[in-house]
Amino acid sequence: MAGKKKSQSGRTNRRNGGDVIAAALKSYGVKTVACLSGTAHTHLLFAFENRDMGIVSGRHETATIAVADGYARVAGRLGVALIKADQGLPNAMSGIITANQACTPVVVLVSQLPDPKREAADEWPNDWLDIVKPYVKWARSVPTADRLEEFVHAAARQALTGRPGVAVLGIPQHFEAAALDEGEFSSPPPTVPPAPNADAIEQAADILAKAKRPMILSGTGATLSGAGPALRKFVKAFGFPVLGNALGRGHVPEDLVHGFSWPLAQVAAKEADVVLVCGMRLTERMGYGLAPRFSAKAKFIQIDVAAEEIGRNRMVDVPIVGDVALSIEALHKALKKRKVKNPGPPAWVNKAMKVRLARIAELGHEDKAPVHPYRIARDLMDVMPKDAIYVGDGADIQNWMHAILRIRTAPGFMDHYPLGSMGIGTPLAVGAAAAARDLAAETGTNPRPVVLVTGDGAFGFYAAEFNGAALADLKIVCIISNDGAWGTEKHGQLNAVGKSINCELGQWDYHLIGQMFGGRGEKVEQPAGVKPALKRAFAADTFSVINVLTDPMAGLVRKQDPRVQTIAFEDLVSSLKTHHTPDVA
């Protein structure tokens, strides 16, 4: 049962609304919060400071949410962001939707004008939370100051349990200063994740036991449930290949023996006869789980903590509602009982990837400028430590990176998907670095390094967030693949109509933005310059912005050659309806 702990005295030795909120949040293990500026949350900020909790400063509300999002993805705990309602929430929309779609547990504390300051004739709906309600798990306002604690716990529970997501808590700004009666701070109620249905596990085990070419897809849900150890044991015992996507990457190191990334290895998916989907949405990015990406005859087993998720876009043979870790453990037992043997590494996956890997190996070895994006990817893999946290942004550059990038530690990959809002990788990286530092402090180790690879177009959205990194003394290695254009749009136009319009940006000196905020900035124009610049950045004790001028025309081949399309949807033109019908019949 929930333990009780004594009130920690506030700065003025009395308990105000801010103390109540900070103590409640601290009970979830939160050590760092994100906040844009201050006054509407001043009392709360002091309450955090009194509890030795860190504050990372944001320069845009969406970025402030994304810092909390990145923090939560890496720390595996609640992310907390502080913004205000009237001018802040409209700015925060992209950040809130990004976090909610990525299933990140984030509580957004929104300070609101007190009621007497509201105008009856206001242009906007009286309740600013209306703007965000349809896009989050939960959004409520605290009705009275003495109910702050209850509402903070409710918000945290909403964010953390079931399928995690965003909870927005509106707080009339004077509540944080309100003096409250002495009382005890309570701890969060414990929650036990749901175990899978035993019959479903048996059915799934029967199918897996007979499978010739089984494949596991590991999504964000696998990471959120802490399924890494169970998954590694499972793969070791039975030899299954695991294709990871999003935050689900890296549980089994992507050494192309048992561990693969979905973007690279998706060409092998159609060979699988049984697919075990672990905490992953069968969206467009996953080919909807349908042909042509998968075999129309493949059997699907889907494990998800959210029952509604099972059966998205296709029929599922064995649905398992439950925690991914518990479900994998149960499956493991069931397969052991059936004496299923380990056939050794799944060579069929590598065979299916052969043409793709050969094409990738051919490309991008030029010694002369302009730099090919593969150069960045290859040199980064040489230099990046195994435990690095990789943050991806942009469009074309991620396509290139996926070909070479191997994630070897989970959680070790995050990006702007599934929403895909350009630029949000920058604040995600800031939050990731804050989490890496908190975790390292707890274990007495060095923080895992954080690498951000982004495009020049994407970089423009939240470039000022390096100020937050500088103020919080966080180290990030940021690499901009600067092709001087909205690359994927430009090449899309060139491919479709033979010319490009309104997509050129110019290959500008983005590295100056690193210097501007007191960090490092360097420009790389020659292929040979990439690796030394990366080495310098990893060795430095501050953040670096490496501006690599990449080939403006490199993106065209991506539009034309499916072998290099690691982000691919051009072949999914048939409608979902058309796909769906034959499967039903």
Next chain:
Amino acid sequence: MAAKTKPNRRPNQMTGAQLMMRALKKYDLTTAFCLAGTAHGHLLVEMAKEKITIIPGRNESATVGAADGYARVTGKLGVALINAEHGLPNAMTGILTAHGACSPVLVLLTMPYGNRADAQGGYPSNVLEMVSPFVKYCQLVPDVDRLQEYVEVAVRHCTSGRPGVAVLGIPNGFQGAAIEYAEGVNPDPTHVPQPEPDTEAIAEAALLLSKAKRPLILAGSGATLSGAGSALKKFIKAYNIPVFANALGRGLVPEDNVLSYSWPLANLTPAAADVVVVLGMRLTQRMAYGLAPRFDRKAKFIQIDIEPEEIGRNRPIHVGVVSDARRAVEMLHKALRKMKVKPKADPSWIRKALKPRLDRIGELAKSPAGGPIQPIDMARAITAYMPKTTIYAGDGADTQNWMHGFLQVRAERSFLDHYPVGCMGTALPLAVGAAAASKEEAEKNGTKPRPVVLVTGDGAFGFYCAEINAAVMAGLPLMVVICNDGCWGTEKHGQIVQLGEVINCELGHNDYQLIGQAFGAMSLKVDDPAKLDATMKRAYRAVSDGPVVVNILVDGEAGLVRKKDPLVQTIAFSDLKVSQAAQYDF
């Protein structure tokens, strides 16, 4: 009238994009704002054929903001092209800002529709729901062959009555689709005359004004939107009535005219007025709700607005006139003439009441030798060399407070800021749109462009700083001045006053001019008061050739006096603590 556009593929076929252009051309479209392109590729190609200037954006709120700035300066429709899935959440701030400012802006939103939509999509499948509560008009075009009609209806909503934002959702694929069209069906848009004031209401208002000893006119954006400038100038001159202007209403009567003041500067004085005419302005907090203590409780209020719902916001109104602002001023003038009303006494009460404020501002507008530069000294230097025709854009919080102390707007449609929504940073894209308008006007007239001067804070500058890229690419006459106090100034000093210490408000005096340099703009930094004036002169000389970024390092502690001394509070609301409910009881 026959269609002028060349037929595509078959004689009677047009693409959706061509249909859209057929509609847009009726509204004198010459410039549009667009982030990147493919979702609007077909429309962009049609625009290029028609020699429409396309100004790029780097954030959707900035793209909409630039269209807003363009609309505010030109009085024409602003057109912004973005996409829905990733774009609309980013665009919310820009859309709310434009709508709050009554800017006629059409947002064309490409969106996934039909077979590509996942039944379990991460959002409601109609993303327009996100924005529909915040705009005048928001519809999804149901079929390709209705594109022209929907564009025309959307524009009518933007531009008529009280202007605002219309959002049109265009399913991906519609712009490139070819449809059969009927020859000869392209009528001009219906001309809708603006509503005239009720004659009895005008008579009542005239009676109040005839008896007034110290009448005062408050001119807001609505006065400018109705083109009331020359009528207003004649009226105040004839009867010696002072006018205080706010937002886009500024510059309607040049602020170097003895009868013309900016509201922020003159807001200490209206309590002496006995009759107040509110002309196309919302009585919001910025206007102290039209209530005491800023106004006299006994003052009589006449409010003229095209939007009947606006009349009586936050306070009772003695005479409400639903009308176009220009027509109402003309008819009031006529009525007073008929009543043989004599000009009012010289409004020396304003000058008298303002003197302590102007003296105090003058005192503070001096920097100690060697620095740091005082922000109010910065405001002096920026305005000292500012040409009369300058278009001024204001952003930040403390920064604007200081600028209002010196700024005189001397031309119509030449003041823009981030209010009434007040989202930090949005004035940079507004200024980009204003500069696009200025450049276009100059090219048309063969003159040098009017400079556009944005004065912003360092905190505010961070939001959309990549828009300098657009300004450089389009060669715009834009000067960006950053009043760099190294912090979220107004928040920091608020904390100091309230609690005596600061948390999470320091940003550091960063080298923001490097952003200008990164994008190839002329970039200057100054921290020495002795070089301040020379730097500003240099920036004004250079701006007609392209963007200039000036990073002025100012005293990080200077904001404190603003919190403490009402004499320097040109943006003031700390004395408006009482709720409307309490004040309403007259």
